[in-house]
Structures are given as C-alpha cells and as structure tokens.
Amino acid sequence: MTALIHGGSAAMDILYIRDMIIEVIDKYSTMHGINYRLPPPIASTTTRNKMWNKLIEIHPWHLHPLDILPSSRSVIVFAIPLSLEAINSNIKGEEPSIQWLKEYILTNKLIEEVGEHVSRKLKSIGYKTIGIKPTHDYDPINLRSSWSHRHAGYIAGLGTFGLNNLLITEKGCAVRLGTILTEAYIEETLKPTIEYCLVKRGVKCYKCIHRCPINALSDWSKGKYRCQERLNAIALKYKDVVRGFADACGKCATGIPCATK
Numbered sequence: 207m208t209a210l211i212h213g214g215s216a217a218m219d220i221l222y223i224r225d226m227i228i229e230v231i232d233k234y235s236t237m238h239g240i241n242y243r244l245p246p247p248i249a250s251t252t253t254r255n256k257m258w259n260k261l262i263e264i265h266p267w268h269l270h271p272l273d274i275l276p277s278s279r280s281v282i283v284f285a286i287p288l289s290l291e292a293i294n295s296n297i298k299g300e301e302p303s304i305q306w307l308k309e310y311i312l313t314n315k316l317i318e319e320v321g322e323h324v325s326r327k328l329k330s331i332g333y334k335t336i337g338i339k340p341t342h343d344y345d346p347i348n349l350r351s352s353w354s355h356r357h358a359g360y361i362a363g364l365g366t367f368g369l370n371n372l373l374i375t376e377k378g379c380a381v382r383l384g385t386i387l388t389e390a391y392i393e394e395t396l397k398p399t400i401e402y403c404l405v406k407r408g409v410k411c412y413k414c415i416h417r418c419p420i421n422a423l424s425d426w427s428k429g430k431y432r433c434q435e436r437l438n439a440i441a442l443k444y445k446d447v448v449r450g451f452a453d454a455c456g457k458c459a460t461g462i463p464c465a466t467k
C-alpha cells in the first residue's frame with residue numbers, strides 16, 4: 207500500500223483500491239466468462255466536498271455520504287466497463303440483446319461483491335467501509351433514488367455527463383457504476399478538464415438521442431417515465447430467459463461514439 211502525504215494528512219493511494227477491485231473482477235470474469243475491459247476507471251473525493259451539498263440542494267431526496275456512514279472521509283466511485291461482446295451484441299434491433307441483459311444482472315452482482323471485498327479489506331486495517339447497492343433503490347412513483355452513482359461519479363471526477371444522462375468515463379458510458387464509502391482517506395482524483403460528450407464540446411453527434419427506440423431522450427422530464435416503463439416491461443418479458451430482473455435496455459449506451467471511450 208502506498209501512503210501519500212496530501213494536504214497535511216496521509217492519503218491512501220487510489221491504485222491500491224483499484225487493485226483490490228481488479229482482484230474481484232478477475233475471479234468473477236473467469237467464473238462467468240465475461241471479458242470486462244480492464245482496468246476499471248476509479249475516482250475518489252472527500253465527504254467534505256461542497257458539491258455534495260449542491261447536489262442535495264438540487265435533489266433534496268439524495269443522501270449526503272455522511273447520512274450513510276457518518277464517520278466516512280472518502281467516497282470512491284468505480285466503473286465496471288462492460289464487455290465488447292455485450293456492447294456489440296446490443297447494437298442491432300430495438301430489443302436489448304440477451305447477452306446485454308445477462309451481463310447487466312451479473313455485473314450488478316459483481317458490484318456488490320466488489321463493495322463487500324473492499325469493505326472487508328479496509329475494515330481489516332481499521333477503517334469502517336460500506337459498499338452502496340448498485341441499483342433498485344429508487345421510488346417507483348417518481349423514479350427518485352436516494353443515491354445516484356452517476357452523480358457521485360461526477361463529483362468524484364470519474365467522468366462527465368452525456369446527452370444520454372449517463373456518465374461518460376475514460377472507458378465510455380457502457381459501464382456499470384458502484385460507490386464505496388470509507389473512513390480511510392483516499393487520494394483525491396483530479397476532475398476531467400474537458401467534456402467527454404461530443405455535443406458539449408461543440409461537435410455534432412446526438413447519436414444517443416436517435417438510438418432510443420421510444421424517443422425518450424429528446425424530452426427527458428417526460429421521457430424518463432416512458433423509459434422506466436419500457437425497462438420494466440423488458441424485465442418481465444425476459445425474466446425466465448435471463449434468470450433475473452434485468453430492467454435494462456442500453457440502446458442509448460451502445461452503437462455510439464462514447465460507448466467505450
């Protein structure tokens with residue numbers, strides 16, 4: 207483990223945490239035959255970052271990291287980059303591919319395992335740590351979630367938002383995100399200095415908007431309800447085939463320039 211001196215106090219090297227995550231992904235991908243695009247992007251910020259208060263001002267239903275773990279000092283957000291096989295399989299047609307749906311379910315499980323593994327390791331050296339559940343923590347009526355991994359990732363510097371409302375990381379937006387809160391002080395990450403979405407950089411794109419089969423992204427305030435309806439319908443339709451609840455679609459995260467980079 208590398209200890210850095212940062213702002214007067216010792217900070218744990220974020221690559222030490224990344225190695226712990228890779229350890230879990232390696233075992234899991236071998237077991238399930240998934241070629242995750244390693245290494246996983248990872249970022250960290252402190253629980254004192256003023257952007258948490260700003261986020262809560264805009265989304266009062268969102269928790270502050272200290273509401274979840276009052277003694278926490280750092281918020282680590284990581285991305286598991288989905289496999290090229292799953293991404294490519296999901297490009298054609300209006301229905302999501304079975305591979306995409308299966309990988310969605312398996313990756314959610316992996317995120318929980320990563321959270322448990324990192325928590326165990328950090329606890330063993332004296333730091334209370336919690337992994338936040340990857341999904342299904344939203345109010346089904348207004349679709350508000352008490353924790354947004356995307357917003358946490360933005361605050362931590364993991365990426366920037368695309369027009370598809372996804373967080374675009376160094377490995378694109380075809381990723382699943384997870385958050386870990388810890389008492390350990392983890393080296394803070396520098397924020398991206400450019401927008402990763404082409405349109406926000408002044409380049410014509412809008413591909414994600416056109417990819418949505420129900421045109422939900424052109425007016426997200428109304429479209430998000432139609433999107434959720436579609437995801438729920440997909441989950442019910444494919445539950446026996448994929449052996450789980452895959453409320454996923456991913457058409458706006460595949461077949462686009464920012465899917466993998």
Ligand code: SF4
Binds near residue numbers: 370402404464
């Ligand atoms: S597809 Fe284009 S417009 Fe959409 S998020 Fe990616 S870069 Fe931005």
Ligand code: SF4
Binds near residue numbers: 418432458
């Ligand atoms: S997940 Fe599917 S339905 Fe929802 S916005 Fe993206 S493409 Fe549209």
